[in-house]
Amino acid sequence: MKASPACSLDVHRLRVDFPIFATRDGRPVVFLDSAASSQKPRQVLEAMNAIYTSAYANVHRGVYQLSEAATAAYEAAREKVARFINAPAADTIVFTRNATESLNLIAYAYARTNLREGDEIVLTELEHHANFVPWTVLAKERGVKLKFIPITEQGYLNLDALDELLTSRVKLVSFAHVSNVLGVINDAHAIVQRAKAIGAVTVVDASQSVPHMPVDVQALGCDFLVFSGHKMLGPTGIGVLYGRRDLLEAMPPFLTGGDMIRYVGFDEVRWNDVPFKFEAGTPAFVEAVGLGAAVDYLTALGMQAVREHERQITAYALERLSEVSGVRIFGPLDAEHRGGVVTFTLERVHPHDLASLLDRDGIAIRAGHHCAQPLHQRLGVNATARASFYVYNPLSDVDALVTSLERAKAALRIKR
Numbered sequence: 001m002k003a004s005p006a007c008s009l010d011v012h013r014l015r016v017d018f019p020i021f022a023t024r025d026g027r028p029v030v031f032l033d034s035a036a037s038s039q040k041p042r043q044v045l046e047a048m049n050a051i052y053t054s055a056y057a058n059v060h061r062g063v064y065q066l067s068e069a070a071t072a073a074y075e076a077a078r079e080k081v082a083r084f085i086n087a088p089a090a091d092t093i094v095f096t097r098n099a100t101e102s103l104n105l106i107a108y109a110y111a112r113t114n115l116r117e118g119d120e121i122v123l124t125e126l127e128h129h130a131n132f133v134p135w136t137v138l139a140k141e142r143g144v145k146l147k148f149i150p151i152t153e154q155g156y157l158n159l160d161a162l163d164e165l166l167t168s169r170v171k172l173v174s175f176a177h178v179s180n181v182l183g184v185i186n187d188a189h190a191i192v193q194r195a196k197a198i199g200a201v202t203v204v205d206a207s208q209s210v211p212h213m214p215v216d217v218q219a220l221g222c223d224f225l226v227f228s229g230h231k232m233l234g235p236t237g238i239g240v241l242y243g244r245r246d247l248l249e250a251m252p253p254f255l256t257g258g259d260m261i262r263y264v265g266f267d268e269v270r271w272n273d274v275p276f277k278f279e280a281g282t283p284a285f286v287e288a289v290g291l292g293a294a295v296d297y298l299t300a301l302g303m304q305a306v307r308e309h310e311r312q313i314t315a316y317a318l319e320r321l322s323e324v325s326g327v328r329i330f331g332p333l334d335a336e337h338r339g340g341v342v343t344f345t346l347e348r349v350h351p352h353d354l355a356s357l358l359d360r361d362g363i364a365i366r367a368g369h370h371c372a373q374p375l376h377q378r379l380g381v382n383a384t385a386r387a388s389f390y391v392y393n394p395l396s397d398v399d400a401l402v403t404s405l406e407r408a409k410a411a412l413r414i415k416r
């Protein structure tokens with residue numbers, strides 16, 4: 001076996017921060033499913049615990065100290081998130097439950113207000129259902145047409161097709177920055193610029209990019225950008241919608257009720273300012289504080305170092321998996337243009353069976369369509385296996401994956 005190359009992050013040191021990696025049954029946990037949801041460092045758990053134990057009270061309502069402290073912690077988290085993606089101001093950050101809710105918010109509050117029958121929306125063939133289904137529902141309801149940027153044989157977006165797709169009827173372009181299946185990093189800046197040139201509003205699904213690489217919304221120039229806290233070391237139940245302030249101000253609310261109002265009378269309701277207009281009810285403020293701690297953690301590691309680590313481990317995984325006969329890798333074989341996601345199949349073995357066999361060796365991978373059924377149809381397969389990496393995966397996790405794959409082949413008597 002080849003020796004694994006050195007990592008750019010001190011993975012073994014930082015793994016100590018993650019309680020889940022304390023060895024179980026004498027075996028290390030080989031967790032290769034961070035694209036679905038990441039593990040949590042104790043700094044995130046402790047930040048949330050500190051709120052529950054010493055600063056807990058509902059936010060935005062109290063004039064007493066505990067409530068003021070909780071409110072300050074919640075708003076400090078918003079500022080951290082804004083700085084993390086270089087948003088122009090904290091009030092352009094709306095806290096939601098997850099990326100899915102953020103995309104629905106845009107579909108309901110922005111698109112239903114602004115799109116008419118005959119208008120068109122451009123998506124891509126590689127979208128997660130979260131950036132697919134809200135638009136198909138809207139399209140049916142309003143007579144809006146959906147068009148898709150195709151993928152090339154290698155799994156890149158075919159941007160040559162954009163000129164034909166971007167007609168004057170296109171009012172919105174929504175696409176994944178990084179594919180959760182093919183791993184490919186799309187040229188978000190180029191797509192945004194070309195969409196803007198025809199006056200379309202742009203939505204970037206950054207669920208697989210913000211956790212893994214530096215992302216700057218002002219440099220991208222996008223109108224909206226969404227992601228989930230739980231994929232970036234943060235807790236579940238907290239997501240982010242970045243929006244251009246003028247668009248957010250012009251949009252009606254998505255959900256209504258308490259907190260999102262300025263005034264309620266028997267015959268008149270006035271909305272609160274952004275971002276509160278979009279945060280109806282008691283927000284997930286403890287989770288927001290946890291997300292703020294995750295942002296601190298990633299910032300201390302350095303997002304460039306995080307990206308570099310994932311580039312290295314992905315390159316290593318592509319190399320090692322290519323050596324296993326019967327393995328078919330999806331997406332480009334070039335780690336420069338990929339995030340830390342490697343999707344593959346093993347000839348004659350269903351991905352679910354493969355995942356179960358690997359689990360016997362303590363290796364957690366995902367199998368299925370990864371919420372991207374249209375893309376799987378395009379690839380001509382029903383299901384795939386997916387290994388995805390994050391800051392806590394040493395390169396030796398790739399070795400463990402390959403060894404376990406070979407063992408699975410032997411158990412199934414697959415010779416080649």
Ligand SMILES: Cc1ncc(COP(=O)(O)O)c(C=O)c1O
Nearest residue numbers: 098099100128130176180207228
């Ligand atoms: C590219 C992409 N978009 C959206 C989502 C949806 O994220 P969530 O389930 O946290 O809303 C995911 C989750 O896997 C994803 O990978």
